[in-house]
Amino acid sequence: MVRVRLWGSLAAAIGGQTEIEVEAGTLRELLDTLARDYPALQPQLERGVSVAIDGVIYNDDWFTPIRPDSEVVLLARLKGG
Amino acid sequence: MALDSKTEARKFKIVGTRPLRPDGIDKVTGRARFGADMSAPGMLVGLILRSPHPHARIRSIDTTRAESMEGVHAVVTRADFPAFVEDEALADVLDNCMAGEKALYDGHAVAAVAATSGAVARAALKLIEVEYELLAHVTDVDEAMRPDAPALHEDRADETVPAGMSDNVMARHEFGHGDIDAGFAKADRVLERGYRTEATHQGYIEPHACLATFGSDGQADLWCCTQGHYMVRNTCAAILGMEQGRLRVTASEIGGGFGGKTTVFLEPVALMLSKKAGRPVKMVMGRAEVFRATGPTASSSIDVRIGMAKDGRITAGFAELRYQGGAYPGSPVDMGSMSAFAPYDLEHVKTVGWDVVTNRPKQAAYRAPGAPMAAFAVESAIDELARELGLDPLEVRLKNAAREGTRASYGPTFPAIGLEATLRKAKDHPHWSAPLGPNQGRGVACGFWFNFGGDTCVSLNITPDGTVTVSEGNPDIGGSRASMSMMAAEELGIPYEKVRTIIADTGALGQNDVTDGSRVTFAVGLATIEAARAAKREMCKRAARIWEIEEDAVVWEDGAARPAGPNAGKHPPMSLAEIAAVATNTGGPIAGHCEVNAEGAGVSFATHMVDTEVDPETGAVKILRYTVFQDAGKAVHPAYVEGQFQGGAVQGIGWALNEEYIYGEDGRLQNAGFLDYRIPVASDLPMIDTVILEIPNPGHPYGVRGVGETSIVPPLAAVANAVSHAAGVRLTHLPISPPRLLAAIGAK
C-alpha cells in the first residue's frame, strides 16, 4: 500500500481525508485505483493531475514505478509559460 | 531523496562556456525569418473583424456585401467551423479565436476576410454587418464574484464551487497542511492585508503572424511564430476537424513569447480562410489587436494573513487569492495558490484560490503563470512583519527557508534546492550593505517556480564528414540552439563548431510539448544527451567491428572510440570523423535519437534585491540598483542564463511600476498600444547584476534546472518593498504608477 497525500480541494471532495492508502505499484495503477475507489475524485482526475513521487513531479508516464515507501502527493495539473 | 541522482560528477569542457550562438549571424543581419517575414505566391491578406462591445449576444452576421466585393476571396465566421468540439478546453480556444453565440470581450473576433491586399481586406471588414444585443459586462475580479454580477456563462462552474456563488466563479482550489488557527495562536504578531495586481501583457515585440496554405487534397501547411508548433498542429487539427498528420506546421523564428504564444489565435482562422479561398493566406496582427485580443495575464485580488513570532519564525500563513482570467475558465490561480508560500518551511499553511471569469480577453500563460502576484502579496506581508518586529528581512527569510526535506506548502517534500544558497549569497553581497540616500529604499523578495519536462524528441545525425546535426522540435526563443549544440558536443567530445542544431517541422519528429515551463534546456537537453549517447554506442559498435573485438571492449572518450582494458588489443583510437567516413562500409549511416516524456524537472528559487528612489513631488520611481541571485542547477551557457535572469527581472519591474490593462466604464480597453501601456525602456534602468548559483538538479545528467520563469516571480514584491521603504508608506496595489504612489504618500 502506498500513502497518497491529497491537496485541499481533493480532500474536501472525499470528506476531508488528507491522506489515503492505495494499492498501486505504478502511476497508472494509482490513478485507476483512485478513480475506482473514490468516485468523488473523478472530475478532477479527468481534468488532469500531476503526481509528485519522492519530490519529483510526473505528469502522464503510466509506468513510473511507485515503491511502498514512496512519498506520493497529488497536485493540481501544472502549467507553465 | 528516494530516487537515485542522475547527475554525474564530471568536468565540463563546453558546458559552462559562452560560445556564439549558431543563429546569431542571421539575427544581426536581418536575414532571420520571423512570423511575418514569409510570403507565398498568390498569397492573400487575412484580417479579423472584432467586437467593439465587451459583452454582446451576436444576433446575426451578414457577410454578403463583403463577399461580393472585388478582391475578396473568402469570408469566415463561426458558422464555418465544426459545430461541436468535444474537449472543453479546445472548444474554448475555438470560441476565443472566433466568437460563437456571444462576443465576450472588447476585441473578440467575430468574422474574418481574405483579400488581395490589406487595403481591400480592411474595406471588406467594414461591409460585414453584425447585429449585436448588448449585455451588461464586468471586468473587475471582485465585482465579478458578486452573486448579482452579469454572468458570462451558465453552469460552467466545476464541483469545487459552493452553491450560491456568482456564475462567474469557475473553480475553487485549496492547498496547505497543518492547522492555521493553532499556528496563528502561537504568533506574537499577526498581519492581515489585501493586495491587488493589475493585468499585464507579455509584451513580446513580435505580433502574432502566420501563413496558411490549405490544399484541395485536404492537406495543409502552416508557418507561424509560436512557442510550440506541435501544439499548433494538434489544436488546429482538433478545431478544424482534420487529422494531425495532414497538417504540417513549421515554426518561424519567434520574436518573444513569454507564455503568450503557447496557444493559437490566428492560425485556425487563417487555415479556414485558405481552405475557403483556395489560396495561401497570411495574417499578421497589429499591436492594438495583440493587446485587445491575445492573452494577457490575470489580474488579482489577494488577502494574506501571516503570523510571526518575535524571533521571525512564521507560525502560520494563509492567503485567499482571486484571479480573473478573462472570458473563459483557467486563470492560473491554482499555480498562484500552490506557489504562494513555497519558499518557506511552514507547519501551518493554507491557501484558497478562486478562478473567476470577466469580460476581458482569455488570459494566456505569462512566465511562471500565477506565481508573481502571489509572491507579491506574501513577500510584501513578510517584509512588513519583519520591519515591525525590527528584524532583518533576509534573516527572517533564512530562518523560514525551505530546504531539502522540507514539506512544501503545495505538498511534496523538496529534494536538494537552492533557496538558502541564494539568500546567503544575497546577505554577503556588497549590494546588501551599500549605503542609501534620502528618498531611497532597498527591497528584497524570494520567488519559486516548479519547472516542467514533458514530451520531447531529438534526432542527432552524424554526417559522412563527421559533423553533427541535431534536430529538435522546440522553437529557439533565446539561444536554445546554442545550448543544445553545446550539450551534444560535450557528450560526443567534439568541438562546439562541429554541431549544428535546427528546429524541425512537425513532419520530422514525434510530439514535442510547447516551449514553456522553463522546460527546454532541461528536457530537450536531456533528450539531446541521450541521443548523443545512442550515437556513441553505435560508433563504438562500428569500431569494434573494424577492430574485430567485442563491442563492450570499446569505450568512447574524448571524441573517439578506444579499446578498453588490456584484452581489447592495441588499436589507435578512431575519431568520430574517421568512423563517420566509413559508415557506409560498416553498416550504414549513423544516428542517435531519443523520444521521451522527460520527468524529473527541478524546482528553482531566486532572491532579488533592488534599490529605488522615490520622487515625492511627482511619484516617479527610479530603479537605482538591481541584483538577481538564482539557482540554475547547471548553467549551460551562462550568458543566456544571465539574460533570462535580467529579462525576467525587468518584466517584473514593469509589472510593479508601469504596466496595466486599463478598462473604461464602457468595458473597452483604453491603452492598447506601447505608448500608453508602457514597458520598461533602456533609460528607465540600471545594469541588472546577476549571481548564478549551481545546485545540481538530480533529475538531469548535467544537473540542469529550468531558469526562464523564476526570475519574474520576486521582482514585484522586491520593488514594492523597496518603494514602500523609500516612501515610508506600504504600497499594496500594483502597478505603483506615479498617481497611485502620490495618492499613497498624500494619505500617509
Place this chain on the structure above:
Amino acid sequence: MSRIHVTTTINGEAAEFLCDAGETLLDVLRDRLGLTGSKEGCGTGDCGACSVVLDGRLVCACLVLGAEAEGRTVGTIEGMTTGEALHPLQRKFLEHAALQCGICTPGFLVAAKALLERTPDPTEEEARYWLAGNLCRCTGYDKIIRAVLDAAAEMREAH
C-alpha cells in the same frame, strides 16, 4: 487608385518601386522590396523595431510614407555588413549575447550605429537615452548597452 512611382537609393543601390499613397516606407521595404530585416512591432512609432536611416537621420519606417523616399537615401539593417564582414556592433551584439529572440535586434543595431556616428564615445546614460525608443522585452537591456559601449570602444581604437 493609381500608384506612385518612387526612385530612391537603398543601402547604396538605386531602387525603384510603385506604391499606394498611404503605404508606409516599412510596408514598401518589407512587402514590395523583400527587405524584411526591418520589423513591425507596433506601427505607431513606439517600439523602434522598424528603425532605418533616411538621409542620415534615424527614423521609424512605420511613420514615413513610401512616397517620401523619393530622391533620398535609405539605410536598413540589410546594408550594415560590408561583404562578409560584420559591423563591429553586430559582432559585439553576438559576443555579449545581446539578443535573445532577436526581433528587436535590427532596430537596435541601426539605432546604435546612428548613435556612434554622432557620438563615438557615449556614456552609458547617453546610450540608454538614445536607445530609449527601441523596445526589447527579452534582455532587460543590460547586455545590449554593454555591447554598444564595447563596440564604441573598439571603433574608437580602430581610428
